Amino acid sequence: MATFDSLFPGMLLDSASRFAQDHVSTEVTGDPVRELGWTATIVPEEAGGVGASLADLASIVEGVASYGLHLPVVEACGVVPVLLQAAAPDVAKRWLEAVAEGSAQIAPLTALSASLDEATVQAKHLDIGFELDGEVLGADASLPASHYLVPAQLEGDLALFLVDAERIGAPAASYRTMEGARGADLKLAKLSVPEGACIARGAAARDSLVAADNVALLLNGADTVAALSALIQHTLAFLKERKQFGVQLSTFQVLRHRCAEMYLKYMGAKGLVIHCFHEHEAGAADLRRTLRLAKVSLAEAARFCAEAAIQSHGGMGMSEEVLATRLAQRLLGSEFRYGDRLAHVARLLAPQATAAEGRNVSNLTGSAR
Amino acid sequence: MSIDYAAFRRELEEFARKACPPEIRAVVAAGQKVTKREYQAWQKICNAKGWGAPSWPKEAGGTGWDIKQRLIFEEVMAESDCPPLYHHGLGHIGPVIIRFGTTEQKARLLPRILDGSDWYCQGYSEPGSGSDLASLQTSARREGDEYVINGQKIWTSHAHEANMIYMLVRTSKEPKKQDGISLLVVPMDTQGITVRPIKSIDGWHHLNEVFFDEVRVRADNLLGEEGKGWTCAKYLLERERLPPANVARLELVRRQVTRLVDEAAAAAGARRDFSTLRHKLLLCEADVKGARVLMANATDDMIHQRPLGVQPSVIKMICGECAQRLTTIALDAVGPQAAQRFLADAGEDVAEATWIQNYMFTRSRTIAGGTAEVQRNVVANELFGA
Numbered sequence: 001m002a003t004f005d006s007l008f009p010g011m012l013l014d015s016a017s018r019f020a021q022d023h024v025s026t027e028v029t030g031d032p033v034r035e036l037g038w039t040a041t042i043v044p045e046e047a048g049g050v051g052a053s054l055a056d057l058a059s060i061v062e063g064v065a066s067y068g069l070h071l072p073v074v075e076a077c078g079v080v081p082v083l084l085q086a087a088a089p090d091v092a093k094r095w096l097e098a099v100a101e102g103s104a105q106i107a108p109l110t111a112l113s114a115s116l117d118e119a120t121v122q123a124k125h126l127d128i129g130f131e132l133d134g135e136v137l138g139a140d141a142s143l144p145a146s147h148y149l150v151p152a153q154l155e156g157d158l159a160l161f162l163v164d165a166e167r168i169g170a171p172a173a174s175y176r177t178m179e180g181a182r183g184a185d186l187k188l189a190k191l192s193v194p195e196g197a198c199i200a201r202g203a204a205a206r207d208s209l210v211a212a213d214n215v216a217l218l219l220n221g222a223d224t225v226a227a228l229s230a231l232i233q234h235t236l237a238f239l240k241e242r243k244q245f246g247v248q249l250s251t252f253q254v255l256r257h258r259c260a261e262m263y264l265k266y267m268g269a270k271g272l273v274i275h276c277f278h279e280h281e282a283g284a285a286d287l288r289r290t291l292r293l294a295k296v297s298l299a300e301a302a303r304f305c306a307e308a309a310i311q312s313h314g315g316m317g318m319s320e321e322v323l324a325t326r327l328a329q330r331l332l333g334s335e336f337r338y339g340d341r342l343a344h345v346a347r348l349l350a351p352q353a354t355a356a357e358g359r360n361v362s363n364l365t366g367s368a369r
Numbered sequence: 370m371s372i373d374y375a376a377f378r379r380e381l382e383e384f385a386r387k388a389c390p391p392e393i394r395a396v397v398a399a400g401q402k403v404t405k406r407e408y409q410a411w412q413k414i415c416n417a418k419g420w421g422a423p424s425w426p427k428e429a430g431g432t433g434w435d436i437k438q439r440l441i442f443e444e445v446m447a448e449s450d451c452p453p454l455y456h457h458g459l460g461h462i463g464p465v466i467i468r469f470g471t472t473e474q475k476a477r478l479l480p481r482i483l484d485g486s487d488w489y490c491q492g493y494s495e496p497g498s499g500s501d502l503a504s505l506q507t508s509a510r511r512e513g514d515e516y517v518i519n520g521q522k523i524w525t526s527h528a529h530e531a532n533m534i535y536m537l538v539r540t541s542k543e544p545k546k547q548d549g550i551s552l553l554v555v556p557m558d559t560q561g562i563t564v565r566p567i568k569s570i571d572g573w574h575h576l577n578e579v580f581f582d583e584v585r586v587r588a589d590n591l592l593g594e595e596g597k598g599w600t601c602a603k604y605l606l607e608r609e610r611l612p613p614a615n616v617a618r619l620e621l622v623r624r625q626v627t628r629l630v631d632e633a634a635a636a637a638g639a640r641r642d643f644s645t646l647r648h649k650l651l652l653c654e655a656d657v658k659g660a661r662v663l664m665a666n667a668t669d670d671m672i673h674q675r676p677l678g679v680q681p682s683v684i685k686m687i688c689g690e691c692a693q694r695l696t697t698i699a700l701d702a703v704g705p706q707a708a709q710r711f712l713a714d715a716g717e718d719v720a721e722a723t724w725i726q727n728y729m730f731t732r733s734r735t736i737a738g739g740t741a742e743v744q745r746n747v748v749a750n751e752l753f754g755a
Contacts, residue, residue, distance in 0.1 A: 138706060
């Protein structure tokens with residue numbers, strides 16, 4: 001029997017699913033990500049967090065994605081805590097505590113479409129403090145932010161700044177993203193920030209941005225698999241329910257084969273994402289390469305299934321009122337987060353990338369958790 | 370007298386260059402959605418020149434052009450970034466009126482299509498009756514010299530801006546569901562018609578549900594015989610499946626996407642690898658060349674009243690899927706920026722996002738007008754003889 005087992009089952013998945021189900025057809029108001037305490041998930045216990053694993057955070061991502069709900073869980077609960085740990089221990093602890101208890105609403109000021117280490121902001125060291133200059137196109141703006149974490153180019157290397165949102169000001173433009181979330185363009189025009197705003201630079205900043213990007217790619221993968229699972233289940237239910245030419249659509253061989261193909265893609269994607277979590281847990285030397293490979297492969301699977309689901313729903317598939325259509329949009333939107341397939345292929349095929357990103361044999365055994 | 374096709378092409382090129390307003394050409398060149406405003410303006414301009422209906426016979430107000438002239442017209446207009454002529458009136462219901470309409474109906478309805486006064490939408494699909502068109506339930510009962518319509522249509526493109534609808538209705542219940550169907554043309558401002566928008570995945574508003582509650586329409590709006598609407602519908606569908614597959618437009622899109630890929634590749638430098646997209650573009654170029662010949666042959670058959678067979682289905686699939694591949698390439702080229710900046714709150718266009726909208730919209734090319742699955746069944750039935 002074909003199964004749609006969850007990647008990371010458990011209470012966190014159940015509660016996130018319930019929340020998403022309750023809000024699937026209503027606009028989310030307030031700041032549920034912080035109100036529900038999800039930002040504390042991977043924050044270490046000594047900093048007031050839950051100290052849970054990345055797999056636990058993936059449970060929440062999975063629950064939210066299953067109902068097509070758009071919340072920046074990856075950014076607020078995954079990327080931010082990892083980036084903050086690049087700071088000096090006392091600074092990191094203070095801000096992680098604020099994140100865990102929800103007193104600070106920190107968001108990454110990065111283009112959702114790009115890898116986190118592709119900083120578009122330039123930083124210049126002044127006599128007192130720094131000056132930030134640049135533009136970030138298409139940042140997530142779904143939730144209110146009290147502070148932004150801003151990666152920037154500083155003297156030929158990377159640096160990480162923590163800046164009051166008030167200093168940065170209102171977006172230059174705001175948008176609806178293709179899957180219905182909120183996006184914004186933010187401009188930093190010769191913005192002066194104090195010395196202490198730079199919380200990491202050089203290797204510390206670089207490593208933390210790569211680590212956060214890895215987390216983002218992993219969670220993005222979990223999101224994709226969860227959306228695929230829900231998408232296929234909704235498509236199957238639709239084909240079983242609807243009739244055309246006097247018979248159930250699910251009896252048409254061409255539609256059956258397409259669904260079977262979707263299921264194969266989903267299962268392949270699921271296996272790949274589990275493998276990526278194993279590699280992350282094991283600290284594999286070729287993790288970066290594996291994650292890039294996964295992003296390219298998941299993009300293919302997601303695109304195929306999204307298009308197949310729209311086609312299988314016929315005219316209904318063109319309407320946003322249908323949950324399967326919104327899930328298809330989400331899958332397409334996820335493709336373009338943290339680097340699209342063309343960007344990752346470029347890195348994978350670049351001669352120097354192969355050597356730099358390693359090519360070790362992966363661990364193929366064990367469960368995801 | 371033989372036609373000087375080269376001179377004809379030059380005449381068209383000059384007309385397109387001088388007569389089509391730059392603001393309309395800019396919309397087409399950018400791949401943006403062509404709205405009623407542009408369609409209507411361009412229709413009036415072409416009609417004033419006597420070119421309002423390139424595919425209609427002269428006696429109906431058309432140009433009477435031969436097949437080659439019509440293809441040249443399509444190519445030149447596409448090459449010059451002029452919009453297509455709006456298909457629902459000219460390409461769909463117009464030929465049906467010419468073929469099945471009375472003298473009075475031709476005189477009443479055709480000139481208003483030609484000068485752009487009447488803007489039609491198509492009332493075919495119903496909830497539960499998409500590709501299985503014959504299962505439609507919307508009814509029309511005859512009362513004196515009127516029909517009274519009740520029911521619902523769905524996926525009705527442009528119903529919110531059309532002033533006329535041509536629609537299939539059930540006028541009697543027959544054992545064979547294709548029987549008892551009639552074709553009516555109905556003014557959209559008739560009492561009892563309600564239009565409800567459907568929010569579609571491309572972010573544009575073009576789809577609607579249309580509800581009919583005791584809608585009364587004069588009986589002389591019946592096209593063809595009562596109960597024989599299926600014949601008209603089939604005649605119309607054959608023609609519907611060809612114009613959207615317009616090869617000249619496909620070539621226009623191919624050139625637009627090629628330019629887009631070049632620009633995106635130049636901007637990205639070594640950060641993104643475009644070799645796969647360029648490979649796919651080459652295959653599309655080949656597809657368009659092949660489709661051009663198929664389209665010319667089918668149009669020739671249509672003009673000479675030869676049976677079209679499975680050609681409309683074949684061309685619809687080839688062109689529809691090619692259009693999907695082209696907009697998919699465009700999606701890949703612009704996706705990272707445009708996916709996060711899909712629709713601007715401020716209301717202004719997000720140039721790159723237009724290509725995501727086009728990608729989304731083009732999903733309908735294998736759904737509307739008979740799904741790709743239905744078209745493949747048509748071809749398979751022909752191949753297997755059942």
